[in-house]
Amino acid sequence: MSPTTMTGTDALRWFNEAKLDWAAIGFRCGLEIHQQLDTRKLFSLCPSRVVEPDEVAPLTVGSVVRSLRATGSEAGEVDVAARAEAEKGLRFRYLAIAGLTSLVELDEEPPHAMSEDALDVTLTFAGLAKSRPVEEVQVMRKTVIDGSNTSGFQRTALVATGGKFEVEGGDVGIWTIAVEEDSARKLEGDKDAKDGVVTWTLDRLGIPLIEVATAPDIRDPAHAQRTAARIGALLRATGRVKRGLGTIRQDLNVSVAVGARVEIKGCQDLRAVARVIEAECRRQLWMHHVRTTLAARGADGAAGPATDLTAHFAGTQAKSIQSAKGAKVMGIRLPKFAGLLKGASKDGPRLGRELADWAKVAAGVKGIFHSDELPAYGISDGEVQAVRKALACGSDDAFVLCVETEPIARKALAAAAARAKQAIGPAVQEVRAAQPDDSTRFLRPMPGAARMYPETDVPPVTVTGERWRRTLQTLPTKPEERVAQLVSRSKVSQDVAQQLVSDGLDTLFARLVAEGAEPALAGRILLQFLPALKHADRVEPRLAEVAAAVKAGRFAKEAVEKVLAALDAE
Numbered sequence: 001m002s003p004t005t006m007t008g009t010d011a012l013r014w015f016n017e018a019k020l021d022w023a024a025i026g027f028r029c030g031l032e033i034h035q036q037l038d039t040r041k042l043f044s045l046c047p048s049r050v051v052e053p054d055e056v057a058p059l060t061v062g063s064v065v066r067s068l069r070a071t072g073s074e075a076g077e078v079d080v081a082a083r084a085e086a087e088k089g090l091r092f093r094y095l096a097i098a099g100l101t102s103l104v105e106l107d108e109e110p111p112h113a114m115s116e117d118a119l120d121v122t123l124t125f126a127g128l129a130k131s132r133p134v135e136e137v138q139v140m141r142k143t144v145i146d147g148s149n150t151s152g153f154q155r156t157a158l159v160a161t162g163g164k165f166e167v168e169g170g171d172v173g174i175w176t177i178a179v180e181e182d183s184a185r186k187l188e189g190d191k192d193a194k195d196g197v198v199t200w201t202l203d204r205l206g207i208p209l210i211e212v213a214t215a216p217d218i219r220d221p222a223h224a225q226r227t228a229a230r231i232g233a234l235l236r237a238t239g240r241v242k243r244g245l246g247t248i249r250q251d252l253n254v255s256v257a258v259g260a261r262v263e264i265k266g267c268q269d270l271r272a273v274a275r276v277i278e279a280e281c282r283r284q285l286w287m288h289h290v291r292t293t294l295a296a297r298g299a300d301g302a303a304g305p306a307t308d309l310t311a312h313f314a315g316t317q318a319k320s321i322q323s324a325k326g327a328k329v330m331g332i333r334l335p336k337f338a339g340l341l342k343g344a345s346k347d348g349p350r351l352g353r354e355l356a357d358w359a360k361v362a363a364g365v366k367g368i369f370h371s372d373e374l375p376a377y378g379i380s381d382g383e384v385q386a387v388r389k390a391l392a393c394g395s396d397d398a399f400v401l402c403v404e405t406e407p408i409a410r411k412a413l414a415a416a417a418a419r420a421k422q423a424i425g426p427a428v429q430e431v432r433a434a435q436p437d438d439s440t441r442f443l444r445p446m447p448g449a450a451r452m453y454p455e456t457d458v459p460p461v462t463v464t465g466e467r468w469r470r471t472l473q474t475l476p477t478k479p480e481e482r483v484a485q486l487v488s489r490s491k492v493s494q495d496v497a498q499q500l501v502s503d504g505l506d507t508l509f510a511r512l513v514a515e516g517a518e519p520a521l522a523g524r525i526l527l528q529f530l531p532a533l534k535h536a537d538r539v540e541p542r543l544a545e546v547a548a549a550v551k552a553g554r555f556a557k558e559a560v561e562k563v564l565a566a567l568d569a570e
Contacts, residue, residue: 006026006288015282015286030253042180042181043104043114047100064093064150084362085145128476129164130162133159135462137462140157141153149205150202159463167223172227177210177212180209183204232248245268256285262431267434276438331413333393334398335397349439354419363404365402365408371393508540516547526543
């Protein structure tokens with residue numbers, strides 16, 4: 001069987017297999033890694049720092065409210081992802097943070113020249129990856145109107161192409177290495193917006209990122225995780241990247257032969273990479289099973305009209321309907337979808353969840369009900385039968401309900417109907433978000449070429465031959481060489497040395513040892529004590545002081561953990 005001719009039965013069989021054959025299902029995967037750099041912001045003179053959530057209110061020095069529009073590219077085309085965001089009708093409140101926000105972040109002043117430090121770090125990484133720099137770094141605008149940028153676009157610039165990462169299981173090619181701005185930081189979700197206004201902070205906006213896009217050479221999820229780890233190690237080898245949760249993000253481009261490329265956003269935990277990829281592959285296999293079953297039933301995906309069903313719930317015991325003041329119960333019929341909205345298990349992929357995600361994204365609703373899960377949630381069997389009769393549902397028909405004001409309910413049901421119709425056609429590319437349970441959820445349509453156009457406010461930067469030669473002559477030591485040096489000089493174990501280098505902590509380790517800490521104690525401080533602290537970033541600058549105090553005999557090494565806990569509580 002060729003992966004491209006996989007039947008729905010084959011897909012279901014593979015879905016139920018405990019171990020997938022990645023070649024047999026036509027697995028393809030590439031990574032996009034985004035790493036914050038430890039320099040000033042990319043196009044302003046503000047430092048690159050993100051404040052703690054409890055610091056936002058006291059450090060806010062002003063706010064502005066903006067609306068963003070989807071505009072056409074130079075060719076007059078409006079990007080499909082931008083159009084989808086515009087249809088939400090949201091506005092955005094931006095909080096200016098003291099010392100970390102300028103008129104550039106507020107889009108009230110043109111960007112300054114690109115940070116030369118950020119470009120140098122990016123070129124250094126390109127050298128470590130054996131990539132080739134472009135002759136001229138041209139900044140581009142990438143349309144983004146989800147509120148994450150005050151300007152309605154993100155600035156990005158291609159710096160290098162080509163090269164490869166040497167990874168156990170097979171080398172992985174490099175497509176592009178770019179430097180770009182990080183986005184603003186959302187304080188609340190779209191569904192929590194008050195009066196349609198979503199709040200963001202501007203401390204993170206403009207922090208430089210290296211973006212690394214690999215070729216789809218990854219062979220299986222474990223290989224993807226090793227590739228991400230290798231890229232992270234080379235990034236930290238530059239000595240100029242930030243550490244900690246949220247400073248590096250892995251976007252995963254994943255597909256199987258009977259699916260389509262899905263870009264998964266928000267996978268921050270390296271340990272979750274393999275699990276998220278496998279879950280997405282199984283989701284695509286399940287959706288192919290659903291697709292072929294609908295085709296066998298002769299479904300055309302045409303939903304019935306949205307119908308007001310409120311009268312059938314006059315005496316309902318469903319609290320979600322009772323508490324929805326001023327709302328109506330609206331519903332649509334999905335011909336021949338009965339039994340296909342639920343999944344194989346409660347926690348597995350299911351079409352009903354896909355419909356709900358589209359409704360949430362399009363209309364901001366909390367959720368929907370569908371017939372495969374009813375009666376439940378206080379909705380009785382009698383009410384289910386009344387709805388089926390009102391919508392003229394046959395035995396193999398399903399229905400979807402939404403409890404909201406009529407305009408919002410109609411918008412949500414239209415989105416659910418659109419996703420149902422999509423379920424019978426070829427799989428389409430889309431952007432999804434990684435979830436805490438390793439599943440993925442629909443986020444937005446896949447953007448196209450119409451979102452990119454040149455930035456006219458920033459002059460291009462020439463990468464001269466001399467600059468590139470200087471970069472190659474001053475490349476830092478590679479991770480594997482640093483591990484060997486650490487084992488030789490400090491007599492720590494291979495595993496400890498590997499973890500210190502992998503986490504970018506070997507330089508700090510050497511400093512603690514120089515201050516008098518025994519290598520074994522320095523390793524415990526960095527790999528055990530520090531990660532357990534709530535405010536590790538605040539305590540880290542004082543670690544050398546702690547090491548010196550142990551050497552001076554001010555307290556025993558056995559008390560170090562308690563001392564660090566006390567500093568963490570200050």
